[in-house]
Amino acid sequence: MLAKRIIPCLDVKDGRTVKGTKFVNLRDAGDAVELAEIYSEQGADELVFLDITATNEKRRTLAELVKKVAAKINIPFTVGGGINTVEDIDILLNSGADKVSINTSAVKNPNILSDAAKNFGSQCVVLAIDAKLVENVWKVFLNGGRIETELKAIECAKRGVNLGAGEILLTSMNADGTKNGFEIELTRKVSEAVNVPVIASGGAGTEEDFVEVFTKGKADAGLAASIFHFREIEIPRLKRYLKKRDIAVRI
Amino acid sequence: MKIAIVNYNAGNVESVKNALNRLSIEPILTDDAEVLGSADKVVFPGVGEASTAMQFLRERNLDETIKNLTQPVLGICLGMQLLCEFSEENDTKCLGILPYKVRRFESKDLKIPQMGWNNIFDLKTNLFEGVEENSFVYFVHSFYVESGAETIAACDYGIKFSAAVNHKNFYAVQFHAEKSSAVGERILENFLRGLNT
Numbered sequence: 001m002l003a004k005r006i007i008p009c010l011d012v013k014d015g016r017t018v019k020g021t022k023f024v025n026l027r028d029a030g031d032a033v034e035l036a037e038i039y040s041e042q043g044a045d046e047l048v049f050l051d052i053t054a055t056n057e058k059r060r061t062l063a064e065l066v067k068k069v070a071a072k073i074n075i076p077f078t079v080g081g082g083i084n085t086v087e088d089i090d091i092l093l094n095s096g097a098d099k100v101s102i103n104t105s106a107v108k109n110p111n112i113l114s115d116a117a118k119n120f121g122s123q124c125v126v127l128a129i130d131a132k133l134v135e136n137v138w139k140v141f142l143n144g145g146r147i148e149t150e151l152k153a154i155e156c157a158k159r160g161v162n163l164g165a166g167e168i169l170l171t172s173m174n175a176d177g178t179k180n181g182f183e184i185e186l187t188r189k190v191s192e193a194v195n196v197p198v199i200a201s202g203g204a205g206t207e208e209d210f211v212e213v214f215t216k217g218k219a220d221a222g223l224a225a226s227i228f229h230f231r232e233i234e235i236p237r238l239k240r241y242l243k244k245r246d247i248a249v250r251i
Numbered sequence: 252m253k254i255a256i257v258n259y260n261a262g263n264v265e266s267v268k269n270a271l272n273r274l275s276i277e278p279i280l281t282d283d284a285e286v287l288g289s290a291d292k293v294v295f296p297g298v299g300e301a302s303t304a305m306q307f308l309r310e311r312n313l314d315e316t317i318k319n320l321t322q323p324v325l326g327i328c329l330g331m332q333l334l335c336e337f338s339e340e341n342d343t344k345c346l347g348i349l350p351y352k353v354r355r356f357e358s359k360d361l362k363i364p365q366m367g368w369n370n371i372f373d374l375k376t377n378l379f380e381g382v383e384e385n386s387f388v389y390f391v392h393s394f395y396v397e398s399g400a401e402t403i404a405a406c407d408y409g410i411k412f413s414a415a416v417n418h419k420n421f422y423a424v425q426f427h428a429e430k431s432s433a434v435g436e437r438i439l440e441n442f443l444r445g446l447n448t
Contacts, residue, residue, distance in 0.1 A: 002408060003368040003387060040432070045368055071269050076389060076430045096265055098430065121299050123364055123391045166364065197366050220362065250368040250387035 001248045004214045005045035005221035006235055007199060008228040010035055011052045012081075015065050017229065018052065033068045039228070040073045042235040045250060047073070048101065048169070048199075048223060051081030052144060063095045070096020078126055078169075086115050093120055101126040101169050104142040107151060110163055117164025126199075127165035129156050131186060132173040138186055145173050153186065154193050161194045168194060169223070171201040179205025179227065187217035199223050207233060207241040214247050254278040254443060255290035257317065260307050261297040261329060263429065270429035274440055284316040292443060293320055296429075297329025301340040301353070301394075304333060314346055323446045324421045325439075331416070331423035332394060340394050349401065349418050353394045358409040364393040371414040371426070375403040377445050378415065378422055378438060386434045388414070388426035396425060422446075 010017040012032050036047055049069070051062050066079055079092045080101030089100050089112075105112050106127050116125045130145050131138045131153035138153040157168050170190050172183035182203045191198040197220035200213045204224035213219045227233045239249045256267055258280040271278045271294075278294065279286060287293055295317065297304060308314045317324070317334075326334045333345050338353035345353070356363050368387040395412035398405055404415035406425070415424045422442060428435040 001370065002365060002390075003370075005367050070266065071272065074270065074273065074430060074432050074436060076391075076427070094265065096269060098266070123298070123366065123393075167366065195362055196364075197362050220367065 003045065003248045003250045004219070004242065005199075006043075006210070006238060006249070007046045007048055007221050007223040008035075008039045008044050008235070009048040009050060009201065009223050009225040011050050011225060012062075012065065013052060015061055032065055033072055035229070036069050036073050036077070039235065040075050043239055043251065044075065044235055046075060046221070047077040049077060049079045049081075050101070051079070063091050066092055066095035066097050080126070080128055080169075084109075084112075086112065086119055089116050089120065093124060099124040099126050099167070101128040102165075103128040103130065106160060106165075107140060107142055107149060107156065110159065113160055113163040113165050117166070122164050122166035122196075125165050126167045126169050127157065127160035128169040128171070129153055129160075129190075130171045130173055131183075141173060154189055157190045157194050161196050165196065167197045167199065169199045169201060172203060175203025176201070177226070178203055181205060181209040182213040182217055182219070182222065184212055184217040187213055187219050191218040191220070197221065204233075207238050210238060210242060211245050211247060214242070252276070252292070252443070253290045255287050255293050256280050257287065257293065257295045257313065257330075258282050259304070259311070259313060261299055261304065263296045263298045263328070263427065266427075267294055267296045267327065267429045270436070270439060271443070274436065274443065276443060282311055282313055284312065287316055287320065290322065292322055292446075293324045295324055295326045295330035295334070297327060297331075297333060298391075299329055301329065301332060301338040301343040301345065304329060305343050305345060308333070308346075318346060318348060321420060323442065325442045326421065326423035327429065328392065328425060328427055331396060331425050334421055334423050335396055338394060348421050349396070349416055349423065351396050351399060351401075351413070351416065353396055355394050356409060361409045364391055365408045366391050369406050369408060369426075371404040371406050373402070373405045376417050376422075378417065378441050379404060380441050380445060381437055382434060382441075388424075388428070388431040388434055388438075390426045392425060396423075
């Protein structure tokens with residue numbers, strides 16, 4: 001049976017991981033390659049590296065980091081942050097990334113999704129959606145949550161999949177950093193709206209939150225950062241917990 | 252021991268090379284018929300679309316080269332599918348080494364592609380020596396190889412399909428052994444060091 005995936009997210013800047021609460025107040029949580037190895041050994045099913053400052057600052061170091069990670073770890077990983085062109089994608093995939101996650105440019109220039117899918121296959125094209133509840137509507141935000149759009153999260157997901165996205169990384173900005181649980185309703189709606197896997201992100205605080213997002217939220221994967229970085233939840237224990245709750249996990 | 256990786260426009264050539272490096276093997280990436288023919292073992296990776304890959308192989312005469320290999324060959328993911336007779340992916344005639352057709356997953360309930368870790372069972376041959384039944388390995392695919400007499404590992408995703416097959420000197424795995432953690436490493440190690448040439 002296909003297992004639900006547990007994905008630690010490493011927000012990186014200059015090769016080191018950082019994690020903010022609601023996208024500000026960054027804290028240094030360690031060396032990215034070292035952390036990747038630890039997670040891989042702990043039983044993480046996949047890793048996501050987000051170059052959080054990529055849209056603002058230069059990020060030549062990213063490809064180098066990707067190469068180092070690819071040489072070391074034996075599980076799949078996704079790289080995102082500031083990807084604007086097919087050339088950007090080409091560099092990251094050639095450096096050893098298994099997938100790329102595209103956020104801002106997928107909204108500003110949706111053709112990047114179809115071009116990427118045509119050139120490299122949908123399986124490596126992840127559409128990252130940052131959604132925030134504004135006046136009862138889940139709106140898509142860009143540039144690390146700084147720019148509001150009129151686009152609705154579900155429409156964004158559907159359109160992205162039609163263009164060629166092979167997976168959706170759905171972050172609730174309202175839940176992110178709160179540790180009050182994933183955004184179940186939104187995750188379920190997006191998961192039901194598209195026929196590709198959905199990674200739920202934002203809000204994980206307890207083991208039970210993962211149970212909820214996999215059952216009620218119909219997520220295919222659960223992503224979290226600080227609870228893993230600061231060892232508030234250890235992946236082996238989380239997976240044992242999920243297994244006891246009859247959720248298919250790889251142990 | 253000389254290990255060659257068929258170097259063509261497949262997405263995961265570097266990942267396979269990295270995985271072999273982790274097993275202290277420095278593979279040769281090549282599309283040269285002579286080098287491939289003289290290697291002790293050959294890995295045939297693959298990520299991408301079948302018809303484009305087949306066209307690329309034909310243009311470089313790699314189709315004939317691969318068919319003529321007599322040493323152990325390991326096809327991975329699209330590499331496995333290309334070793335078959337035919338793929339429903341853009342109705343592509345493939346290499347015809349494995350007597351199987353490649354089908355598209357059809358399901359209303361399941362997400363396509365199958366992406367993630369699934370368990371493999373009914374494990375046969377030395378390729379799976381030391382690998383426990385129902386071990387999890389990493390899959391990413393929208394098409395699958397039917398199960399049959401040559402199936403040496405099965406998997407279930409709405410339908411039971413071949414996670415691995417063996418026909419003469421050709422071995423093939425649908426999952427990404429190079430991304431399947433310790434289990435994948437063991438399978439690669441079995442192929443590289445365990446099977447007799």
